[in-house]
Amino acid sequence: MNYREFGKTGEKISALGFGCMRFPEYQKNGKSCVDQDRVDEMIRTAFENGVNYFDTAPYYCGNNSETALGKAVKDFRDQVLLSTKLPTEEIGKPDDFRRGVERSLRGLGTDHIDFYHFWGINKDKFDNVILKYHLLEEAAKAKEEGLIRHISFSFHDDPRVIRYIIDTSEERGVCMESMLCQYNLLDRSNEEMIRYAHEKGLGTVAMGPVGGGRLAAPTDLYAKLTGKAPIATYELAFKFCLGNPNLNCALSGMQTADMVRQNAGLASDSTAFSEEEWQQLGKAMEEIRKFDELYCTGCRYCQPCPAGIDIPRIFECYTYHNVYGLTDHAKRMMESYVKNGGKVYKDCKNCGLCERKCPQHLPVRAHLDKVCGLFDV
Ligand code: SF4
Ligand code: SF4
Structure with missing residues (x-):
């Protein structure tokens, strides 16, 4: 397994992270239950193959993901990094932060969370929830008490807002320490801000490295892009993500132990993710797009449109x-x-x-x- 310095957090993170949003489930009396035996097997396989970053959230898998993950890592809890999230829509007062932390601690069955994220934030949530209810200060307090070890955010908005979130938090005296955002070969809109976050010392994690499954079918895309022998598209997707020198970890929502072994194998091949190849792939991808008669770079200079058209x-x-x-x-x-x-x-x-x-x-x-x-x- 490749490990990377995780920003300035002092942690070393595995290049492959485990996204715990798609644990296998079964139905019992009309209710969805997580298949704990299979989860145990997958999580142990990941751990034995060097994965040390496990990302969950309260609502994943019908609210069962945190508990299932906590049970699965209990024998090696101190050797892994657990990441979970605060649903900001539940916040109506500063104390709600603490309530969120305690709920996740109970769910995970642990006394500390390694990375606690403000979940899926945008400018509106940052201004009107996080700043309004002094949640940065609440997070700093929880960190001082050892309930959380690092303050993080996950993100869904115009990429330029990432800079605003990082800089404003810093001005308020509470630095963000890691960031989780969408990034893959087809959606590179956050690329510049991933670089910014990395330069500011944040750890960086990509979700959707295989394009939410869109890139998962094998094709000859790689061969077309580089003139080399064809490879499976999910491999190409990992190559691209992990070749980015500003990105520390790619999360994958794995569903079988075989998938875990396959992805861990990829993330262990230290020759697979060169910056040079990353640049080549990126350029080749752009070239393909440039031949399209509608080459929109996504720069957003045309926004806002008075009619509200995105x-x-x-x-x-x-x-x-x-x-x-x-x-x-x-x-x-x-x-x-x-x-x-x-x-x-x-x-x-x-x-x-x-x-x-x-x-x-x-x-x-x-x-x-x-x-x-x-x-x-
Ligand atoms: S201005 Fe708008 S339409 Fe033109 S390239 Fe930028 S995003 Fe696309
Ligand atoms: S209203 Fe129509 S013409 Fe005007 S900026 Fe929007 S899309 Fe363009």
Whole structure:
């Protein structure tokens, strides 16, 4: 297993982390239960293969993941790093932080949490929950008492907000120590901020390294990108993630002991993740995209649109369909965007602002018309 310095936390983290959101389950009397025997086997296999970072959260697997993980690591608890999260939507006062920590300690059956995350935060949650209820100070207190060892956050928002969260926390005197965010070969939007976090001394962990399963089917993508012999796409995805010198660990939500052995094997091959290959893959991926007639870089200079249309998001769906052939995924993305109130071409006010701002000089309105028509929204 490859180990990396985990930012300035003083910890060494395994390149492969175990994401505990997809433990095997079975139904009993209409209720979902975690299959503890299989979880024990998988977690022990991971530990014996060098994995030392296990990431869970209160709601995973019908609220059973923390307990199942705690039971599975009890024989080697002091040799692994446990990470879990605070659901910020449950917070209405400063004391709720402590309640969250205590619940996770009980669930995990431990007296300390190694990495405690503010869960899935965005600017709104950071300003209106974390700062409003003084949760940074609460976290510092919990750390002083030894209930948590490191303060972390996981993230879902415009990547630029990552800098705001890291810098504002530092200004308030409570430094974030590690960050968990989405990153994979198809979605590199957080790449620059992963570098920023790394430079600021945070440990960095990627979730979705195999693109939430989208990249999991074997294809000849690697061969096409590099001219080398084909490899399975999940291997390519790990290669890409772990080749990034600013990233410390890739989380994988493994579901069988065989999958654990396979991924641990990959994360142990120290020749597999060179920065050079990472750069080559990234460039090759960009080249493929550049040949597309709709080359949107996702820079977001066209935002905000007065009609509220998230133009780069809509164009991203098209890229998944047109460049990577992931049409079903693209459809699901678009459906979810519209279901959550996302605006589309028919809402356009025809002001032309987006086209004046787009550095790629894209005929944005014509493309929006075409893409929205294609997805029938
Ligand atoms: S032209 Fe339409 S899509 Fe472009 S900024 Fe104006 S309202 Fe938004
Ligand atoms: S400004 Fe152009 S390239 Fe940038 S996100 Fe908007 S459409 Fe894409």
